[in-house]
Amino acid sequence: MKILLLSWIFLLPICTLFVSFGIFVVSGQCLHDQQDLLIELKNSLIFNSTLSTKLVRWNESADCCSWEGVTCSDVGRVIGVNLDRESISGGLDNSSSLFRLQYLQNLSLVDNNFNSSRIPPEFGNLTKLSYLDLSNAGFAGQIPIEISRLTRVLSMSDCYLSGPLHSSLQKLQSLSIIRLNYNDLSAPVPAYLFSLPLLQTLELSNNRFSGQIHEFSNVSSFQLNTLDLSNNYLEGPTPMSLFELRGLQDLVLYSNNFSGSLHPNAIQQLGNLSYNNLLIECNGANSSFSSLPQLELLYLTSIKLKTFPDFLRNLTNLIELDLSNNQIHGEIPNWMWKLTHLDYLNISYNNVEGTFPNLSSLHILDLRSNQFHGQLPTFLQPFGYLDLSWNNFSSVIPASSFINIYSLSLSSNKFHGHIPESICNATFLKFLDLSNNSLSGTIPQCLFAMSSIGVLKLKKNNLIGKISDTFPAYCPLVALNLNGNLLEGVVPKSLANCTYLEILDIGNNQIQDAFPCYLKYISTLRILILRSNKFYGSIGCGGPNATWLLLQIVDLASNNFSGKLSIKSFANSKAMVVDNKAQSEFNYLQYQNSPIHTHNYLNQRETSFLNLYLDAITVSNKGLYFELRKIWYRFTSIDLSCNNLNGPIPEDIEVLKSLYILNLSHKAFTDRIPPSLGKLSELESLDLSSNKFTGEIPMQLANGLIFLSVLNLLLNQLIGPIPYIKQFATFSEVSYEGNKGLYGCPLKKECTSTEPRSPPPIFEDSHSKSRRLIDRNYIAAELGFVFGFGLVNGHWAPYVLEEMEDTILQTC
Incomplete structure (x- = not known):
């Protein structure tokens, strides 16, 4: 039985930030030298004053600790700077006053455009820096060795980073979060990343990593709760060590070239793994899944299924079911109506036929690109999301109650008459x-x-x-x-x-x-x-x-x-x-x-x-x-x-x-x-x-x-x-x-x-x-x-x- 593990598709935003870092708390009265450095920083940056909400308001007449995007310590030292979405363009000069803010602990430059400039090694001058987020900021190249002094969070998602990860990153023994997804990083994933003692989140998706993930030892000491290696070129068997990570909650491995067999019982070894965050891909209708009656989310997408898997009727706690992008034909089986907890059903891009299904308990229904036909029912009130596009429905659009719907697609059918x-x-x-x-x-x-x-x-x-x-x-x-x-x-x-x-x-x-x-x-x-x-x-x-x-x-x-x-x-x-x-x-x-x-x-x-x-x-x-x-x-x-x-x-x-x-x-x-x-x-x-x-x-x-x-x-x-x-x-x-x-x-x-x-x-x-x-x-x-x-x-x-x-x- 050949099985791959996938994770819930809605868990990974392109650019992830700590909410606690979005708004800074003002504390203390700004020291003059700190204010001078911030004004010098403002004057050196190119930004759109129309779109800016922070830099444009930095004014020498006000205490810099009251400026939006600035956090100060009790004694007026700048310890946090947040310039997210400030429409900054151009590069960041190596002599920038930013690198002279010696007490800086938190820095975020998310969603700007530093014009593919390299990450300045002068970040290493910020010896107290524990949180650095350069996601989608337009930096390119490789991660400089000097960043190895970071002590808590490293986030550089959606940049233009390339090449292999430098071995100096293994010095980051205090890091708890590494986010490097949506880049152009390559070579095998370094084994030392899995042994960082305090690491809880490791996100490397959407890169060009290749090779195998080898088994690793001392798994019981790992604190990983989130591991995302999806959309890479990894190959070989899925390491069984992953299933010994007792604290793992989100495991995302899809869109790689992993091979080998894995029994569903291996999933159950992940004692703290919430089934709500589990997505499974298999190669057919497999009755072994009947041993997982508590499963609430099941995604069996793009695996060439020909029919509706019969074991689904035993998963009575299912809330979300995705069977999209398969080759399923015939009608929806009657036992589907008995899944009374089902709230989300996606069977898009198949060859399913029949009339509109009687699924009145559903909130989200996606039937696009199938062979459904006939009329729509007059009662569509339960649905919040309904996609019936690219089918053969042929009727007027009923003058139904659409009170709860927030997304409705009826395109590419044979509907006629007036828009109600x-x-x-x-x-x-x-x-x-x-x-x-x-x-x-x-x-x-x-x-x-x-x-x-x-x-x-x-x-x-x-x-x-x-x-x-x-x-x-x-x-x-x-x-x-x-x-x-x-x-x-x-x-x-x-x-x-x-x-x-x-x-x-x-x-x-x-x-x-x-x-x-x-x-x-x-x-x-x-x-x-x-x-x-x-x-x-x-x-x-x-x-x-x-x-x-x-x-x-x-x-x-x-x-x-x-x-x-x-x-x-x-x-x-x-x-x-x-x-x-x-x-x-x-x-x-x-x-x-x-x-x-x-x-x-x-x-x-x-x-x-x-x-x-x-x-x-x-x-x-x-x-x-x-x-x-x-x-x-x-x-x-x-x-x-x-x-x-x-x-x-x-x-x-x-x-x-x-x-x-x-x-x-x-x-x-x-x-x-x-x-x-x-x-x-x-x-x-x-x-x-x-x-x-x-x-x-x-x-x-x-x-x-x-x-x-x-x-x-x-x-x-x-x-x-x-x-x-x-x-x-x-x-x-x-x-x-x-x-x-x-x-x-x-x-x-x-x-x-x-x-x-x-x-x-x-x-x-x-x-x-x-x-x-x-x-x-x-x-x-x-x-x-x-x-x-x-x-x-x-x-x-x-x-x-x-x-x-x-x-x-x-x-x-």
């Missing part, structure tokens, strides 16, 4: 997805007026009417997707109240309006999609105020915009302008629970279900478009094709250094192609087709666009030789058709170049330090011809390729 106004009675509703159905009629005005909803997705239906101008004054909306309906009218002015909005997608409707400049003060906006409507006038907003600092995807294609192109509206976007190489490759846009979105009625387990990926978007490329189910933070795109813009492309387009896709096709652009386009060094797809460009192709494009894998210059008035070098030597004649004055390779006429056709630059040579290496040979083989960009040079596509679907021909 009774949904608005769900005063706790945060997430509503009715996309991809056949719903008709108008959208209830009360939906837009709800003061709780954070994500509203109604795309790809047959909805008519106007978008109601009823968004509330304190609108919590994060994502609004109404794409692919029959909506008319204008963009409502009250939408400007939604100051947390990140995604606005109202494409493919019949909205007739000018560019919505009244939304320019929504500083959180990342994605703006207005394509295929009737928008008119100039693009962008005038005035000195910054517009959309986080904007990363703009799609205004197929409208009636006119005039000359201005880059000013996009030039303030850090996503497009700033070099973002240091940003984590695994970050996608998500709807996360902040204090703004969370109410007291939701407990920790319930809110964890709301950390959902935000929306899907359609990206066009070379006459095709495809849908991305996840949106990567670094993905940037501008599509202004099929409008009435004219004149030259402005030279200041060169500021968009982090742009990946640029589509300016099907317009009336004239003059020469600006050489400054060659400074868009991250560009992977460039479409300037069907314009009136003249002159030669600038050599700067061929020299500078080293990641370019899609080029479309057809149907212009270009002349002269084609610069057949670097990436330009990989493009076929199709990229240049319709330009009678062009000559040279790859065109058949006058192709005299003797230079070999060079392959695209490989990922390791170009940006080896920016991301983890990924084997992508199998990707290019299947999809390289269809999608082109990102698949040849392996630049960003691995992070979004898995989300592509339904490639369709696009026309203006």
Whole structure:
């Protein structure tokens, strides 16, 4: 019997802090030298005064022991500094006054951006430091030896640490907590970590650790209660020593390459292991689990189960059951209704069929991606979280009581009829997805007026009417997707109240309006999609105020915009302008629970279900478009094709250094192609087709666009030789058709170049330090011809390729 142990999926936040360190207690009167050091520190740091809540208030006229983020001893010495989420950028200088705060015991710099700088060894000067948290602070490299003087807590989760752990860490004999998850650490896990005498928590998940975990001795003296080695490359048998750790409460080993057999009785040897924090993965329906009648949480995910395991009927105390990502077919067995304590059931991504199950006691039910059919019951009141997406339900949405629901997804079914106004009675509703159905009629005005909803997705239906101008004054909306309906009218002015909005997608409707400049003060906006409507006038907003600092995807294609192109509206976007190489490759846009979105009625387990990926978007490329189910933070795109813009492309387009896709096709652009386009060094797809460009192709494009894998210059008035070098030597004649004055390779006429056709630059040579290496040979083989960009040079596509679907021909 082959079994692996997993842990409860909701136990590991990316960045974990001690709550007791979040708010500091003021004590004593600040000594002058201590205050001077703090003021010097403030003046040396680069931070956004608009976003800062601590540094911006450090004032010499007040006692520094009263400053937020500062803790003092009884005699006025600074012993704690907390600068979490202070929007600090740049590096930390080795001569910083921070390292002269000789009495400092606690230091936290969580959620800042120190720009991939190395951790200064001067931390070793802080000889009294016992708590150091640099999680998600933007440090990179290796952990310096000097940190070995720490005496209690070392937390550097979600940084960019790499390489093996230095042996000097074994000197940390007093450490009780080590958190190094979400980094790029490699080599075997050092055996000495398990023998640190006071260590209680060891979290090394989501790294590149490899090799075996060997058996260790003197287990009875260990104090470990939490061990997380998940998402690494560890192999070999699971060490039996783990099951002799009497104090172990959370053991997390999933997503490794462990092998061998383990009997369920080994689990019972963990005397203090709470079954509430236990997740088990097995290779089939195994009756041995009937010996664990007290089991309350059981997760059997992604193990190729074909049927519902019969032993489940004996686990009468089950509260949570997860059978997702298997190959289960047939209907839910009747004995499932007898599990009266069951509160959470997830059987998503299987082939289960039948009508809606009679599980009235459940609070959380996830049935997505199965073969359920029929109608919904009129009584849905017990559910708090209900996901029925990607099934075959075919009925009207019942005018049910939705009072308790906080997340409802009915997308990709065959629901028809009107959206019932009774949904608005769900005063706790945060997430509503009715996309991809056949719903008709108008959208209830009360939906837009709800003061709780954070994500509203109604795309790809047959909805008519106007978008109601009823968004509330304190609108919590994060994502609004109404794409692919029959909506008319204008963009409502009250939408400007939604100051947390990140995604606005109202494409493919019949909205007739000018560019919505009244939304320019929504500083959180990342994605703006207005394509295929009737928008008119100039693009962008005038005035000195910054517009959309986080904007990363703009799609205004197929409208009636006119005039000359201005880059000013996009030039303030850090996503497009700033070099973002240091940003984590695994970050996608998500709807996360902040204090703004969370109410007291939701407990920790319930809110964890709301950390959902935000929306899907359609990206066009070379006459095709495809849908991305996840949106990567670094993905940037501008599509202004099929409008009435004219004149030259402005030279200041060169500021968009982090742009990946640029589509300016099907317009009336004239003059020469600006050489400054060659400074868009991250560009992977460039479409300037069907314009009136003249002159030669600038050599700067061929020299500078080293990641370019899609080029479309057809149907212009270009002349002269084609610069057949670097990436330009990989493009076929199709990229240049319709330009009678062009000559040279790859065109058949006058192709005299003797230079070999060079392959695209490989990922390791170009940006080896920016991301983890990924084997992508199998990707290019299947999809390289269809999608082109990102698949040849392996630049960003691995992070979004898995989300592509339904490639369709696009026309203006």
